[in-house]
Amino acid sequence: MDYKCIQCGCSVKTLYLQYSPGNIRLMKCENCRAVADEYIECEIMILVIDLILHKPKAYRHLLHNVINQKTMKxxxxxxxxxxxxxxxxxxxxxxxxxxxxxxxxxxxxxxxxxxxxxxxxxxxxxxxxxxxxxxxxxxxxxxxxxxxxxxxxxxxxxxxxxxxxxxxxxxxxxxxxxxxxxxxxxxxxxxxxxxxxxxxxxxxxxxxxxxxxxxxxxxxxxxxxxxxxxxxxxxxxxxxxxxxxxxx
Incomplete structure (x- = not known):
């Protein structure tokens, strides 16, 4: 599973750039020009609510960008x-x-x-x-x-x-x-x-x-x-x- 843009589903190289601890900049998707993954800066309850509402972008965040074979056992x-x-x-x-x-x-x-x-x-x-x-x-x-x-x-x-x-x-x-x-x-x-x-x-x-x-x-x-x-x-x-x- 590669990183995905939660808006259009296209592959992205990275989701954010970290300049210092707590100081990050979200990257934009080259395809749709929107923020690749806005859930990175959201509270966990917002993600849970969107999952219950069956929003595809919430599932893309969880399945592609959080649970990733490159970053997890x-x-x-x-x-x-x-x-x-x-x-x-x-x-x-x-x-x-x-x-x-x-x-x-x-x-x-x-x-x-x-x-x-x-x-x-x-x-x-x-x-x-x-x-x-x-x-x-x-x-x-x-x-x-x-x-x-x-x-x-x-x-x-x-x-x-x-x-x-x-x-x-x-x-x-x-x-x-x-x-x-x-x-x-x-x-x-x-x-x-x-x-x-x-x-x-x-x-x-x-x-x-x-x-x-x-x-x-x-x-x-x-x-x-x-x-x-x-x-x-x-x-x-x-x-x-x-x-x-x-x-x-």
Whole structure:
């Protein structure tokens, strides 16, 4: 990822010149003649608000000019984001299960096993199918080959643009209906689409359909896995109970 002008998306050599500590001059883009990155002198809250408003220039600043392979330890950042992302996904699954009334202080052992298997299947296999579908849609819609470097970039933008999942933490403090998760997922989908558009400079419709198919496949796969796990667990526990009754 090179430095980019947040206005037009053209590459720039440098974003500012530093004359002394605290004394800098923002550089202008040679293409559009505007300041290449005005967020350098802005407060962090302005950037956060613009990200929530889905402004492409805010995403260009974050994805190209802040998180840059030349200036950051990419591998370490990717692993940390992956762990946080999976933890948020596991928390989302637990919230959904509690909304169904499957969690509680008097929960049976079979229910606990069922919930643990459901969370593992949703977090691991569900997200694997999400990424697989996402990469396939990228190859189909954008006609590009998925190299290791490009794959890392795409993984990074997916995890960063899913920052709306942090609002799941608020559900640990305040009681919200589980339907709020649908709103959070929709915000993540739209944020993923904007980030993909900024990275690929493609049309918004292609980016939206790419993310939509990935989320749809993930949802279908997790629902099918849940039905299969419930059926197998019921069959297993019935066999165990019947064998126990026969031995008794």
């Amino acid at each position: 990419f591998q370490g950042l990717l692993w940390k984001l992956a762990i946080v992302f999976l933890l948020f996904e596991a928390h989302r699954c637990l919230i959904l299960e509690s909304g169904k009334g499957k969690t509680g202080s008097l929960m049976s052992f079979s229910s606990l096993v069922s919930i643990c298997l459901k969370v593992l299947a949703d977090v691991l296999f569900g997200n694997f199918m999400f990424l697989l579908t996402f990469f396939i849609m990228i190859k189909i819609f954008f006609h590009v080959s998925i190299t290791i470097s490009r794959g890392i970039d795409l993984l990074l933008i997916l995890m960063i643009s899913s920052y709306f999942k942090i609002f799941l933490v608020a559900m640990m403090v305040w009681e919200f209906p589980s339907s709020v998760i649908v709103i959070i997922e929709l915000f993540c989908l739209s944020s993923n689409a904007v980030a993909l558009k900024v990275m690929t400079e493609s049309t918004m419709s292609r980016c939206v359909w790419t993310c939509f198919f990935a989320y749809a496949i993930k949802f279908l796969v997790t629902q099918i896995l849940e039905l299969m796990l419930l059926g197998q667990l019921r069959q297993g526990w019935s066999q165990i109970s019947s064998s126990f009754l026969k031995s008794a």
